[in-house]
Amino acid sequence: MTRHWPEYAIEAACLGLFMLAACVFVTLLEHPLSPARAAIADPTLRRVLVGVAMGLTAIGLIYSPWGQQSGAHMNPSLTLTYLRLGKIAPADAFAYVLAQFAGGFSGVLVARVVLGSAVADAAVNYAATLPGPWGPVPAFLGELVISFGMMTLVLMVSNSRRARLTGLFAGLLVATYISVEAPLSGMSMNPARTLGSAVHAGQWTALWVYFTAPPLGMLAAAEVYLRLPGAREVWCAKLHHDNEKRCIFRCRYPMAARATARATTSSRAAGSTGRPSGRRRWPPRGRPPEEGPWRTTTTT
Numbered sequence: 633m634t635r636h637w638p639e640y641a642i643e644a645a646c647l648g649l650f651m652l653a654a655c656v657f658v659t660l661l662e663h664p665l666s667p668a669r670a671a672i673a674d675p676t677l678r679r680v681l682v683g684v685a686m687g688l689t690a691i692g693l694i695y696s697p698w699g700q701q702s703g704a705h706m707n708p709s710l711t712l713t714y715l716r717l718g719k720i721a722p723a724d725a726f727a728y729v730l731a732q733f734a735g736g737f738s739g740v741l742v743a744r745v746v747l748g749s750a751v752a753d754a755a756v757n758y759a760a761t762l763p764g765p766w767g768p769v770p771a772f773l774g775e776l777v778i779s780f781g782m783m784t785l786v787l788m789v790s791n792s793r794r795a796r797l798t799g800l801f802a803g804l805l806v807a808t809y810i811s812v813e814a815p816l817s818g819m820s821m822n823p824a825r826t827l828g829s830a831v832h833a834g835q836w837t838a839l840w841v842y843f844t845a846p847p848l849g850m851l852a853a854a855e856v857y858l859r860l861p862g863a864r865e866v867w868c869a870k871l872h873h874d875n876e877k878r879c880i881f882r883c884r885y886p887m888a889a890r891a892t893a894r895a896t897t898s899s900r901a902a903g904s905t906g907r908p909s910g911r912r913r914w915p916p917r918g919r920p921p922e923e924g925p926w927r928t929t930t931t932t
Contacts, residue, residue: 636880640727642702644735646693650686650706651739651828654759655751657685659743662755680811687807694799694871701877703870704799707822708732709846713783713854714869719882729824736828744832752833760829761818761842768838772845774816778809779849782821786871787857791864795885796874821846 660668661678672678694704705711708729715725740758743751751758763771782805790798810819820826826842829835857863867873868885879885 636724636727639702639724639880640731642698643705643728644731644738646696646698646702646704647706647732647735647824647828648739648742650689650693651736651759651825652743652746653689654686654825655740655743655747655756657682658759659747659750659753659756663750663753664755665750679814683807683810683814686810687803687805690806691799691803694802697877699799700870700872700875703868703879703881704872705869706732706735706824707846708824709779709822709850710783710786711869712847713850714866714881716851717854717858717866717869719866719869721882724880732824733827736822736824737831738828740828740832757835758829758833760833760835761820761826762835763817763838763841764815766816768841771817771838772841774813775820775841775845776849776852778813778819779821779846780853781805781849782809783850783853784857787853787866790871790873791867795867796872799872802871817841821849823847 660666661672661682662669669678672681693699693706696704698704705714705728711720711725711728711732714720715722720728740751744758750756782802785801785805786798789795789801809821813819818826820842823843823846826839830839857866865884868879868883869881870879870883870885873879873883873885
């Protein structure tokens, strides 16, 4: 476990940067004295712009050298789901979750130092996530649905030949959710993200929503994925694995990805010639892919 401290530190730093960006963009677009708010009178358009900014921030963090190494979870719900799937050791999952909560708090603290009283303005409120005017029940349902959708997308894309696009799809979904779902719950999907703002804002309204709906939604998505007909095994807990960074997870990405690419090429070749390719199915039913020197997994 002590060998993995760089990944733990990266998780804290990535969520900290995400929260700092959230505070900066919300201040820029929502503070009453901001020129951007004066220039963009439509609150829906401002929310869409925040969504685009945060989606791009998520994409940048996932594909950054730091995100490539830690897997860029930045979310206890995501980490706990990969723990359920057997892709991360319990000790590493525990350390990841602690790091994420520390990062969320620290990111808002830095924003508080840099932005001063502007981030505390009622219109900004430390980028806190709160239920909308319809109350906590619709907020809970909204968080449940978007968390289920995010985890489903991550599992479907990251375990396919399009795995390298997982971060891009995840970022686009973040942007969409902020634009569409934020009026219901503020769009969190992340207990550490919500608590980081709540501590500084002193806002504890319906905190239970953000500590229950996201993990329940993501865990439910994992259970559904495992039961889908023809679902592939879960390769790894990284959102972007097509790089040279070490992997501390229980990882099968390199061999599985190569095999999927070969199977796809073989299938296309068979379709073009009108006859079977002659290649055997990989992996054989009931057998996991063989381990080999490609593995970079370290779980100590």
